[in-house]
Amino acid sequence: MFRLNLKIALRNLWKHKLVTAINIGGLSVALAAFLLITLYVGYETSYDASVPGRERVFQVCRSLPDSKTPYTPAALGQLLKRSLPDIEATGTVKKGGFDFAVTKEDRTYFTTDYTLIDYEGARLFDLKPQGGLKEPENDQTGQFYLSDAAFQLLFPKKRDNAPELVVLGSKSAGFTAPVAGAAHANPHSVLQYDALSVQKQLGSGEGFDSNNYFTYVRVKPGTNKSVLEAEITKLYRSALIGAGADAGSSEVKTAAIILDPLNNLHLKPAYGSDAPYKTVVALLALGMLILVIACINFTNLSIAQAAGRAREVGIRKVMGAARRRLAQQFIAEIFLQCLLAAALGLVMAELLIPRFNSVFQVPLTIRPFENGLLWKFPLIIIFISLAAGAYPAVVLSGFRPAAVLKGNFQTSAETTWLRKGLLVFQFTAAAVFIASLLIVSAQLRYMRTEDKGFRAEQVLAVTNMRIYSDPKKFEPARAQLLGIPGVRNATVATDIPDGSKTGTARYTISGKEIMTGFVNVDFDYFETLSIPIVSGRSFSPAFKTDTADAAILNERAVARFGLTDPVGKLIRGCDKTYRIVGVAKDAKAQGFAQAVEPTIYTMKNTCANPKVRILIKVEASEMLSAIAALRKRWPEINKGDGEFFRYRFLDEIYGRLFHKEEQLQQVFTAAAVLTVLIAMMGLFAYARYLIGSRNKEIAVRKVLGAGSFQLLQLFNAGFLKLVLLANLLAWPLAYLFMQAWLGGFAYRISIPLFPFLAACMLTVFLTLITVSAQAWRAMKASPAGTLKYE
Template sequence: MFKLNLKIALRNLWRNRIITSINVGGLAIALAAFILVVMYFTYETSFDKTNPNYNNIYVVGRIYPDFKTNYTSPPFAKAIKQNFPEVENAGITKRGFFEFTMKNGKNTLFAKNFMQADYNAAKILDLKPTGGLEKPAGEVDRLSYLSEESMKVLYPNKTDNKPEMVGMGSSNSGITSKINGSIINNLHSNITFDGISIGNEIGQGENYGMNNYTTYIQVKPGTDVANLEQKITKLYRNELLKGETDQKTIEEIKSISTFLDPLSNQHLKPKAGNDAPYKILIALSVLGILILVIACINFTNLSIAQATKRAKEVGIKKVMGAYRFQLTTQFLAEIFIQCLFATVLALIVAELVLPYFNNLFQINLSVWHIDNDLIWQLPLILCLITLIAGIYPAIVLSGFKPALVLKGNFSTSKQSYWLRNSLLVFQFSIAVIFIIGLFIINSQLKYMRSEDLGFTANQVVYIKNQTLFNNPVKFGSLNFESVRDKILKIPGIKSATVATDVPDGAENGTNGYTFEGVQSSLDFVDVDFDYFETLDIKLKQGRFFSQSFSTDTANSAVINESAVAKYGMKNPVGKTIKGCNIDYKIVGVIKDFKAQGFESAVQPTIYTIKNPCGNYKTQIMLKIEENKMADALATLKAQWPQINPKDGQDFRYEFLDELYGKLFKKQEQLQSVFFAAALLTIFIAILGLFAFAKYITNGRIKEIAVRKILGASDIQIFKLINRSFLVMVLLANVISWPVAYILTKKWLETFAYRIDLPVLPFMSSALITILLTVITVSIQAKKAVKANPVDALKYE
């Protein structure tokens, strides 16, 4: 019986090979897209899951009235461990703040990400040096490791794990450091590095004012995290209140709290960070599911449409004693065969598309990886789509009544008719949403690329540097003045400056500042002369820093418009703002500029040349004439050992406009995904429409023949056939517009600076779907319209 049913199934599929091809092809394409989405979702949600303590690790952060941060001070971790028995371990890490050079002969490594960690943090984060994690011998001793990738750069022929001495900085610096071995750098983790230095303790001697470390804690299983969070907040306030007598400061401390953020949140949605990656992942997952649903709808629609061709087969089998369950199982098996073919084809398509997908998201997924979860996911998906796409058609086909179908009085039910039309409307509704979404994403990206940023990134070169240029000169830092003078002698260089930060979307440091008795937190950027001129930032009031004023290097400050608004200042130039034990005189107000991109509002910011509580000034920026750019960069590279001896021959740079452009990367990814999704949904919907129009047209051949004999023109018949489909497409637009409006409005609200929601994408979507429908249906109808009526009616 099985063999007979298999033959019937294969013959039936071959007899209707056009419909079968559309079914299998559409499902395969949608399934390929879904497979890629499933792989990407699995990848993005499994960061750090190899850590055996994954579910019990938390990052400790701080909450102030106007901001959140993951950065804490070194003593806090030890205090948490000592006070709360439910905390098994607590440790801290610190990221490096600039890229530095490591050398072994002619082999050079540019370490962009060198991290410090205490021994407890290394245990919590499951860091694995080759040979195992060792505890440093003394309190100040450090064990330094390079990632396996970095070790291969410096020592390509190394086969042992013996310690090595490497040169630090330029070749003539004479500075060396011991590397104790290599360490596994888990790229599928939030804690990645080129190298790491592990000590028993780090940050010795630093107090609660030095908040530039990340604190990790590991709690015992079953710990009440919400209760622990409250206790840590109380501890933190008590630590800050020690020795404090100023009543105003005491009240401010009481407004500070802490939070615990699970390790599982850190990659996609950190509490003190941007959750845009999480939103994009959810959007991408929904797109993948919808594309697969549309393909399943196609399958269901066409299977129902084909029902009449199987009616007599079902009638005869029922007369011969077949039960409905047996027929349902048979038809489900036929659908399973088609889904199996589609799955095999989908894997081939996914493998072909995967290099482009990996390039878009800068990842390295593989369909055939041995640890791939697709091994169990694909069979589950196959069974699921077989049931979704096949259960209703199988029930319809197996439910035919023998007496009716064998008399030739069979017709599909009104329920089937309405279901087919409803599914077609749903398909086009999804396609319309994708089209509208694509247009609006394009409009927002166009706005972001063309909108005035408030500064000019073109022709500005960011020099990667490890020399510290602080004012006053301290901790081995140098004065930038002599370096600037040498740089400006090179033809084509218009200005040069140095600062703690460049406008590339990175967060600035934050300190408390008081103006006329009002205390608040401000972002701070420590700069040098010509900072605003180099970036072409606009002045609103007062003046920029100038070498003509000696006080500018001592206690002058420039603030932005947002800082003026935050304090409610009136005529701020000449007034005093206090911070870090300095009474700063405000000498200028600049117009806001979008240093953090378009998703975050411009933060209230203060700019100073002298800041005892600030960071190191390492970010050199140069404004270079466009027609002299190549010559100026070549000269800089040749003269860099003399201009900046600490960096020596290792001259490295980036163009600031390219660096800032990376802020658009996530939205550009979303644009590419929506473009592909819109094309796929339209393609699959048109495939279904094509096959459905073919079925409807074939069913009305005799009607068309009669109408032609009675004098109907070709145009009238085209209008007749198109009318019902146009009604469905218009209905799909009406249904999808409110949904698209809500979704795109929500997406636009993630931007602080955005376009107004335009009407044109909604009208364009209707025009596109109507044109595609008319073209698709007319192509199918053409054969019936041009046919000779005699051929259709000769047996009547």
């Protein structure tokens, strides 16, 4: 029986080669897309899966009146471990302020992500460096490690675990340090580094007013998170009072602690945007939708072929075949097609995965044992076979022999409505993706062209190891830089507009206190970035007190303080009083997703990190010659980096803030193409069947004088109504979906009408082309040949 069923299935598939090809092709494309998306979603949602007790590890964040921040004092971790028995382990992490060169003989590696971590934190994250994790003897001696790639580059022939001496920074500076070995940097972790320093303890001697560290805790099983947050908040407030803060101040009253789960940090941290999480959820929904559309396409085509199988069913029922046997036969045919589609989809996914990895910057591979595909993929095939084949099998096996053998077979009205409904669903999905793609593209275009409050073009961000917190130390370097032809401005600051958050502190004007971001800058900062001064003036060497107590507020800070004429007023924060000399235009330094924060710019700030971020503005026409001159003269300008002159263009750095949106644009492009392609394949086969079943009607109409245009109108009218209905359903869905997505941006477009009209016009145009091509083929047939046996 099995061999007979297999023969019948293969013969039927071969007999209807075109429809079979469309079914298998559509399913294989959908399966390839679904497979890649599920691999990506699995990768993105399993960060730090190897960390012991991952579900019990949290990052300690501070909740401020206006925002949340992951930055905490170094002393907080040790205080928590000493005071709260529910906390099993703590860890403290800090990002180094420098990028530097590591040199061994004639080989050099340039670090870009230097990280410091205490020994307890290294144990919490289960770091396993070469030679084993060793606890440093004291706070002054730590273990310095490099990433696997860096270590292999510098020591290609090393086989033992003995420390190696390397030069850090300029060779002429002569600063050396021992490298303990390689510490594998897991790319699948929120803890990233290419150079790592394991210390006995971080921030020794620092108080609770220095919030430059990340604190992690692992709690004991069964710990109540909400209760623990309340206990830590109470402990933190007491520590602030003990450090000298006024118990009645808003700084103490509003202080609150949030425990952010480790498995949330990558996609939806409490202190940042959840846009990456929304993107992953949207991708998962997209993958499932594409698979559903392919199943719908399969179902629709199978039902459309029902008339061609009616006599076969009638004869087999007369010969004694039970309905259950017939249903099994049709399910077997569908399973065979799904099996072929799965094999082809697997091949497509393997071919597409390098491009997919390049777009999403992930290291995915199709390895059955690692990704669980060995058991997941068969389940997917079985699910698709049942989802796509259950209803057609019930319909086909339910034909009545007496009716179909007399030749008056006709599918039920319910089946016809189902076919039309499935077709509408397919085109609704296609229209949603087309409109969404155009809206995402419009938002991206807006972010690229809208005024950011500063100009990043022609500005070089130079890697630097020297500290220029004192303006007098940077003045000689500035003079040398400005002496290079083509260099217009040069400055140094603690922060640049690259999307990173600035430090924050409480500042007060006339008794009103708000949490304010601070940036410590030098002369020419606003000129280098072309940030307009809307009132007052910029910092100038002509005013000697600017380096001591002058401040410039941005427009957002002025609005939050409720000032109408801020120039000349006093503002106090970080234990220092400043005089406001100007107001700068708001700069979208964190991108378009977050609103501009109130910010104060000063040239001297005790709360700020060291000034190490050098910015150089260069004339576009002299860019190449200026860069060559900078490279040549850098050893004398900046001895800390010496011969290692490295730079990046600021507009490229800022452009990385749009990377997720660019990924989403590419995803929607692929989704729109796939859904339209699958819908068109289904429409092609359905129109081919429907028009083929009306050949005699076409012949009669032609004999009675119907013209080609009238016949085209006749056949297109029904399909156009379905497509227009699909667009009417798609418009509110796309609007709501895009409205939710755009809600993640502080600065966004208003949704225009054009994307919806464009989706409608495109789907209508493709429908006209597809249906007309089939109708034209049928109309060219001779009426005599069609009607000669009637």
